[in-house]
Amino acid sequence: MKRKTRAETSATPRKQPRQDPVSCESCRRKKLKCDRCLPCSNCASRRTDCSYGGYGPGTASLAKKAGIQTAERPSLDNTVTPPRVTQSTKTPHDRTQSRSAEDPLMTADRLENILMGHRVPSAVPAPLRKELSRHGRMHASRPHRNTASGTILGVVRGGRVASHENPATVHLPSFLPSEAEAMRLFDYYHNHLDYQYHLIIPTRTKCDIYALYESIARDKPGNLNHIALLFSILATSLFFQLLSTEPAEVAEMCSREAAFLTGAALIQSNYLAYPNTEGLQAAMIIAHHLSTLTLNPSVSSLFLHGGLVSQAKSLGLHLLDSPRTVDERRQDEHDKAETELKRRLWWDLASYDWLIGFLSGPQEWTYTIQPQHMNVHRPLNIEDDHMEYETNLPLSTPTCMSYTLCRLRLAEVCREIVDAAAPEYLQGQGIGYETVLDLDRKLQQAYSEIPAFFRFDQSSRREFACLYRERPEIAWQRAFIQQGYHSRFCRLHRQYFVRGAKDPRYSYSHVVSLQSARRVLEVKRIMDEEEPLFTPNSSCFWAVMHHVFMAAVTLLIDVCFNWDDILADRRKEEVLNACRLLSRAQQSSSVAREGINAMMGILRKHWKQEKRPDSRGQQAQVPSSPLLDASALHYQEPILPVNAIQEPKDVYFTHSAPTRDSLAQVQSTDSASAELGAASLEDLWNEMLDKSAHVGLGTPDWMDLLTELTNTTVPCE
Template sequence: MTADCLEKILMSHRIPSAVPAALREELSGHERIQSSRQHADATSDSFSSLVRTSGSVSLGHPATICPASFLPSEADALRLFDYYNNHLDYQYHLVVPARTKRDIHALYEAIAHGGSGDLNQIALLFSIIATALFYQLLSTESSDVAEICSRETVFLAGAALIQSNYVAYPTVEGLQAAMIIGHHLSRLTLNPSVSSLFSHGGLVSQAKSLGLHLLDCPQVVAARQEKGFDKSEIELKRRLWWDLASYDWLMGFLSGPQEWTYTIQPQHMNVRRPLNVEDDSIGDETELSLSAPTCMSYALHRLRLAEVCREIVDAGAPYHLQGQEIPYESILDLDRKLQQACTDIPTFFRFDQSSRRQFAKLYRERPEIAWQRALMQQGYHSRLCRLHRQYFIRGAKDPRYSYSHVVSLQSARKVLEIKRIMDEEEPLFTPNSSFFWAVMHHVFMAAVILLIDVCFNWDDILACKRKEEVLDACRLLSRAQQTSSVARECINAMMDILCRHWKQEKRPVSSREMQAQLPSSPDLGVSALHDQSTIPAANNVQDSKGFHFARPEQEHNFPIHDQSINLVNCELESAPLEDLWGQMLDESAHIALDTPEWMDLLTELTNATVPSESY
């Protein structure tokens, strides 16, 4: 600490010239944001101090700053906690509201009496503040302001954890703080001095240090009974452990370095599932049926989806590690498990008209259940698309795999329809569903599935209808871009990949080449392909709606117009999304990708943006 103070005294006047140029630019950017922020309406007066200090708090050393000195007033802290509890916690439910609110009161009371406060409770409060700040400011400010404020507040949470020696001596509150940041703010570029605290591997390690994976072993239960215990704390620990397990298994069925693997082994733990009870009923020993809606319903049914994803990883990993395709019989078996799990979800998580009418009052009284319903359905249908990805294109041409083609299209359409319901039907998402990267990621992937289908069926009798369907999905993405800077960043990142693949593979092809490059597997025969006699003989065929299609034999004569949009170098910020997708649809007959190349595209799109939410 002394050395740090001396360094500041001797070097403070030289810091502007000593820091790297990139950091100086970032600091000047922070100053511009602060200046513009002074002319904007403040979301809460207490947060203006955080904005004014943006860019300076995280320049300190996390072991020497005083996190408690940056706390907002108690009233503002409670307002932020209420926002988090009402609009964000429903996704994971990592806190027991009454317990956390009691700790907040105790923290401020201790500070008021001259104490320093419990560092782990301070970390938990800062994690809640950082998350609530991010989504509140996204609604009223630019993403830059939201990210800067949240990043600084996350640094304060990390500093509190470091000073409490959390890694060596973890606590439940510290684990809650790290999990909240890891789930909700993982997409932020966090300060490297604290970022490791919020990685999934670190979270699992700290949970094991707390013994959460042994929570219901006979010897642990006996010791607990002998010494006495807090039932709400034990139930909270179960919730935290199973949330980590769910996330771990869901991520195993997502492209990335963790694909086809997971960390938490079911054989290596003994933890009861959380009870399906409301928070204020913990300890009553009366568990409700899974068909009864509670604050834990979503977490428990999300766990069921995670378990099926774990089974998919177990079944697919041996083939993946040997560089082989998963046999189609295995895909169908896993599909049955996913479909059955989706069928088993309770009626209040369904979208059929009967269920929606039956639970309309519940959705008005508890909008979070309506929001959870949408996330649950999106989660299942996006996983079905992913499961059948390998055989999707083949199914368009070979009847043996037609089920995969049909299921993929049905699920993609469901994902898009659910997003429309999120945007248009009451109760509307607060914050907007476009603020969540996972939601937009699923929507974009669903739109790409429809686009791919058009490319491989450009001469289908329903081609015009399919193209209009793709453009409708594109308009959905465009509206999300206008609503949310998060959605705009996510879509632009994925569009960059899509444009690059499209430009690389867009080349004139003859009908003979197209037939040779149609997707196939070693056991696919020529009989599975469309007969050439089905191709119109005329140079241009006009359908009932006036759309013209070129004969494949004439494709090499179609030049790309000089005024067309450059799909690689296009300015994604300014080029209308509908124009880009419209050009792709117009050029769909020029694409000659085969199945492995489409698989590479879909994998790269999945890796483009790792969602902060596991759904």
């Protein structure tokens, strides 16, 4: 055989070895067996640097296999050993030259979100990291990883969306954040959200979370009920925490994904057939804090109020203190804290059911839970740590249950109002004024029973200033309970509000409505300006802003019907101050902005201009501004429904079916729409006030207006 010359040999490129080195450089030099980890066990024991040079700790085939497995089940915790193979057999420099400019960015993005996690900065060359950051800015519409997002934002950014999978088969542990991140979000929920309804016992829930992560660390299946409860807390915390730092769409998307995983955990645990306390807690947390209208249809039915009541009855919560159930508890050793928790859950459902019966909507003048059909003791006014002692404290002693009990008292009065007024209303008759006055006395009596630390008078605020600093949630609950009562005073006297301005027989309704509306606005001002400030901002709670808008409209209607009053100018300034309060809320919260835009659309739709005689004795139409005309249908449709605390929770916005003429009018007023977009809320209200003397808003019209404004949300408590 002819041998090749040296020149030919040098001209012929050498063949690459059939297999790339799989051991680290240190093990190859010492001729040791390498376990191909990073760092390997030999380097770790010797505390030396572990480097593979230009090669990854494994073959390309193993890398492909490991990549697929990791994509299916990402690591659950940052402390879990990272995948063995994270690099291909070619160096990053060679890959950059041989592929297009987009491929390295996608590879690095995959490494960051699926394989490498926190190790990306050291694994990707500096030029590629720079290009990757530019690539991320170009895709700013996608959510970015931050300390509040955990795994959910990371996997969504990586292209894996839980809601695209089957809820019955989705691998739930793969979407859990690290244990430390989960506890941070739990602490946020406990400190800033749980005080609204107090549906969990924090120490017990925290122990359940620790037990869940311990099971997963041992490769054991976690308790699906605990997973559902954790995901419900994550969904709520993510929404309100991201709302202050991220676009509203990002906060909604992340909370929606976590809520879907909550529903998936309930489905996989067969919760509907075998309900349990943790599953009911999870469903109630989602139902109270997030809108079920934006959730995935495959799980949204789990969080409807009717379903929650049904599951609670399946657990026997409505018979918790019946003689038979009490005897069964005496025979068996029972957990007193568990029994008290079940009482809290049942009365929370009952309170919500009765409160929404006195709000406009399909459930108006009716409720589901009948007091005669249940036997459950009221929750005790005690701290969570003392639930085993079952010692009830007087309501004058502030505890974590004080607000819940005051809210329950308000709900009971609302139920009595429904019982008294529904027969007349459902027969097509107006509610008699004597009935209104009698119900007002009941509401006033309940309001007088509010403990001193929930009052807003100067002496109470000074007396409990130290308490508010030590426990800011009590100061926030004080604001919620005040708004809840005063908004219902306005609603009770709504029918006689305008008549009371002219007819002395109904003057009490006019005075009470104005006083309550002003108190609602004053409470909101205190929320924004005085310590302790709300966290998150009170404008993020749609119930608060709904109360504020309704109070402002009440003052606006009063100016329109009393435009010739001697104090008209002062009242107009009062309305403008309320409008500025709304404007500031619009700027600080996307939730408030979208809800206010929807309610402004309804307000403009009902705003009409009367014909008045001109100088020649003929009827002339008062010229209306294009700001008011074009906006009847041209307002931004909100896309982010939010929770409620004192009233509407599941926010949806009524869709007014436009006629062909109205659509043609909108299409012909593009310039007016542009002007509307540039106009501020205060400008629009100023214009309404200037034309208030010529507004044709009859009694049926303004009653319809207030009803539609209340219907802007699905009423919830």
